[in-house]
Each structure stands twice: as C-alpha cells, then as structure tokens.
Amino acid sequence: MALNRKIAYIDLTTGTVEAKPIPVKMRKQFLGGRGLDAYLLYNHIKPGVDALGPDNVLLVSAGVLVGTLASASSRTHVAAKSPLTGYFGSCNMGGFFSPELRFAGFDHLVIKGKAAKPVYLWIHNGEIEIRDASKVWGKGVRDTQEAIREELGDHEIKAMTIGIAGENKVRYANVMTEIKNSGGRTGMGAVMGSKNLKAIAVRGTMDIKIAHPAEALEYDKKVISQVTAAKVSQEMGKLGTLFIWGATNSQGLVRTRNFQLNQLDESDAIEPEEFEEHTFGMAACYGCQVHCRARYVIPDGEYKGVYDEGPEYTSIGAFAGEPGCRDLTTVLAANHLVNDYGMDTLEVGGMIAWAMELYEKGILTDKDTGGLDLSFGNEAAVIEMIHRIAKREGLGDILAEGPLRAAEKIGKDSIKYQIHVKGMSALHSDDRPAPALALGIATASRGADHLRSRPAIDLYHLPEPVLRQIYGQPVPYEGPLTSDYTDYEGKSWQVFWQEQCYMAVDSLGICKYHTIFLGPNFPNFEEWSKLLYYNTGLEMTPLDIWNVARRANMLERMFNLREGLTKQEDWLVDRYFDEPTKLGIPKIRGRVIDRDKLHKLIDEFYGFQGWDTKGVPKPETLKALGLEKEPSHQL
C-alpha cells in the first residue's frame, strides 16, 4: 500500500531508532510531506530552542503521492526551526531522494539530538543505521554522494547531503540531492551540520502498491496531457526557468544593484539564447515530463569544463542582476559553486549585492573586505565572496550570518539597505509594481518567499473568466479579481488561495510547476482528489484537501507566533514604499507599494485566514480546523 510507509524517530545523541506506522487519521488531517511536517514540528520542538542546538528537530519527508504513478511526484520536504529567521524553517526539492525513501519503507524521519562525531544515516528496506561520516566530512556535495555510494557499494543510492557551507553552519546552507536539487531557504543544511549529520543515504526495493492501478495510470495520462500541452511547459522543457529572464528584465521587473534599479541594461551576454550554446539537453526529476533542468558545461575561466545543472532564473538574478554583472561564465560558475558548497542561491546573491551597496556607500571599506574591490559589476568579487561565505572567511563570516545578524554586526545604518522579510532575503524580482507579489512575500510563513503564496500567474494578464475559474474553487469566491497586476483589488484572495494550493502539493509531494503556479489550466484540487484516491485509496474531496492545507498553514503560523512573531513582521522594508522604480516600460516606472493599500490587503488576508487583527488565529478558526488542542502529541 502507498500508505504503509512509516515514520522513524532517530536520536543522534543516544543512537536510538524507533519506527512507527502513520495512522490513516493523521493522513486525512495532514496528508504527508510539508503538511504532516507542520504538525510534527509544532509538536516536537519546544518554544525558544536554539536552532543550531541539539534540541532543534530536523524533519525529512516525502509527500503522500511520492513514488506513485502520479506525475511529478518527486518532492522531498525538510523542516526544522530556522537558524536564519528563528521561525518555521522549511525547504522543498525535487530529484529522486524521497521516492527512494519511500521505496526503502519510510515517509517521515524525525531526527533529534546531536551526534558526538560526524555521521550519516544509511536507510535501506526498512532498516536505519547510523554510520561514521569522518571520511566524507569536509567534502563538497557531489564528492560526498559519490564517496558514500562507493563505501556502500551501490551506485543506485540516493543521498541527501550538506556541503562545506552546512558543516560551517552558514545560516542559509542548503540540503542537496544529486548535483543541483536544492533544499534552499531558511538554512536546513546548517541544522544538519549542527547535528554532525553529513548525509542521509537511501536505497529501497520495496514496491509501492497502487490502490487502483488501471485507473491511476489512465488518469495520470490525462494529467500529463494537461501539463505538457501548455506553452509554458514546452518552453520550460527547452531551457528551464531562465527562459523568462529576458522578458522580465525588459519590462523592468527585476531588482538590480541590490535594490537601486529595476532593470539590467546591456545584458545581451546573459540572455537565454546565449546560454543555450553551452547546454546539451535537459534532465528531469522523478516522474516528470517537463524536463526543466538544463545540463551545461562551463565554457571558460577557472572552472572551464566543469559539468553542472541549471542555472535557474533565480541564479541569473542572484549572480548577474543583483550584483550588476553581465558575464555568463560568472553566472554558470557561481551556480556551480553554490551547488557544491550547498548554499542558497537567492540568499548568497542577496547578501553579496547588499555588501556591494554598502561598499558603494562607504559603509564597508577595503579594510572590511580584506582589500577586495566589492564594486557592483566586479564578477571576480562575486566568485570570491561565494568562497569566503562558504568557508566563513573574513567578511564572508559576517555575511554567512544572514541579513539581520550581519546588519547588526556591521551597524552604521546597513540594515536600511537589506531587502528581506522576517530575516530572509527576497528573490531578485522587483515586486513594487505588483501588489499581489508584494503581499505574498510580506506574509509568507518562512520570510520573503516567492514559493509559499505567490500568484505568479498574476503577471500573465489572464482573462477574468480564467481567473474566476481558478480562484472560485473548491471554496466559492465572488469578490473582485482583476487581470491587471498593478492593481490591488482581489489580490488578497489570490494570495490566500495560492497559499492553500502550494501547501496542498507540498503535502502530496507534487512539483509546483505542475500547478497553477505556472499554468492556468494545470491540475488543481479536483485532479489531486482523484490522483489521491486512485493511487492510495484515500477518499478525500477537493474541499478536504483544501482543509488539509488550511490546517497545515495554520500550524506554521502558530509555530511562528509561538516563537515570537508579531504582525509588524508581516511587512516590507521601507524601500518598497519610498523609492519608486526608475527604469522599465512606462507601466512599471515610478511604482512603489502604497502603505495604506498594503495594510488593507493584509487586513483582508487575515480575514480570509480567520485571524484577528493582530494576525493570531481566532479560537473559532482553530476549532473549525480541529487544532484547538494542539500540540496534541499524537505522532
């Protein structure tokens, strides 16, 4: 059965392992993946623990559809208290790790304590061993995986690992699988490093029995057609997400020179067609037909000939737009380095661009940088700072602490130039012309986050009937909706709806690129209900799945509130309000976010959530979702 995978409790301090079944009742409440992780984190972490101490708990999980016949059911979720923000830490990645985890018999790992020396977990067909990792400690991401496969004598092993950055507890270190599948944002790699846990290796041959195989197969064919028939999927299959860079930059919707400008001029050298010359085919995650991962070899420079995958649109922004660079080799090399060090692309790019603006303004000097010229556009400095951050050398040691701690250490008004929410750097997109996007990053549970509630399709200018069809189910909505992304009307509902959409797929284990994130006609609650039934036998209506998402999002909010979050942190930094966009097309130029209108959107958003005016869930909301007795310690 697809539902008979277990939850394992692993105590690295004592070396004990205990496995238990996951009751169907809990599945119906939280499904799996990020949804059940929200429950587990709220129940297993005591308030106020040190995120880099042994009392933090690291959760690793598969969505409930992972490894089944459902298309793009590849996603791994990792959660802990974040060492970056102090709030809900969470990352989600594709690849092949969590399907293998399920084939090995497990859905959820609850990892507690701290090992006395570096270790890795070896999970295979129902067994979990804690093994010595001293031979791989100090290695990069890809060497670690290869060494573990060699040691265990099985090249089919999938390993989730940290790189040097995780070992050094860079507060935005990633967990990684294969070459580039990145569990980024909120520093889950640093939590692994703090536990002396270098890697989790999995291999399984335990079949997942599909509940209704013929129907599951037939229905998935329909879903695959739904996704692959769309133009956006076909384009994603040629170069991945970076195909949108040129058009987005042309409009003026990207942050450049930290947050001083909103367009990168003279950027022909980093246009997608230039990159195309260095790619040779696309790769895909488990069970996906879109193939959005470009494969490339670095064409010249210090890393000439090195193979890697990506870069995503985010890496172009991080290593070209934000630091004001225009060199393709730099983007490719930087992408390779953050992959192998195991660091968050967005955070690294954001921190370096911030440091460059501080250098420009004289807040940082040559003395602070160790003589490194941190001027905007200095490609060599970008590469050098990546090394220094990962190794925590000089200024890199300060930047490795993340936005708030670094600003505190540097002082001198440096915080004014940080582009963050809740202590996490924002994506390079310039959201001043797009209130829906701004609301999303202001209120997302893990900080300035474009993957928690962003109505990405708001920029498309879709016909209103299309919007009505999307946003009117499974819960009826008859309020305002507008195709104009500069408008404020109806955006609070769109953000609220997308938040449930993304939580649903993060709990099912399906990639967001197979959802409304990318295409207006992509699978939705209705399809997920059927996929769930055919593959697992679990009978849940679209509304039931919506309520799972509501429940899990509510617990993430409750976790954050318990850690001290206040309404004031559901907000943007002043530059969004006070500094108008200077470049781009006429529609974009001169835009700021209106404070009063954003307040109104937030009030509406709180209302949809069932929160009071301070952003705290009302008792009746918790009761309606069955959360009034949390933490209930049922699992």
Add this chain to the structure above:
Amino acid sequence: MSVKINVHPALAHLTGDNEKVEVSGSTVGQCLDQLVARFPAIKSWLFAKSGKLNNTVEIYVNSKSSYPEELAMPVKDGDELQIVTIIIGG
C-alpha cells in the same frame, strides 16, 4: 469581421495607450498583423525573428489558449483575443 484584442496593460504604451484594439481577420495571425500595422512598436514584443510568437507570449481566444495552433488559429466575428505574457515572477 471585427475582433477585439485586449492588450496586456504593460504593453499599452506601444498601442497608443489603448488596452482594447478592434481589428479584423480570420486567424490570430491576421489579427496580430493588423495590430502591428497600426502599432509597429509592438512587433518585437510579440514576435521572434523567426516570425513565430515570442516564447513568452501567448494569445488567448475567448479565454482559451490558442497554443499550439497560435497564429493559425481561426477566429470569427465577435471573438476576443487577449495578449498574455508568460512572466512568472519567480
């Protein structure tokens, strides 16, 4: 035959600030050709050098995507076209 084109607001500066333009034609391509004839500046936003639609542009006909037919898709009197840009924002 009269067909209405709803121009993406971000591109309206290229169509004399008109977000709605009336054209005539029996395919999407003919309608867009008329639009370009009246407002040449919009051409490079809509079309690649190959003459195909840009990879970040999609045309909806009566709230349904014209992809994969795109320029060849037939339209009739009273149809409504919408210019959509595939800019995901992250």
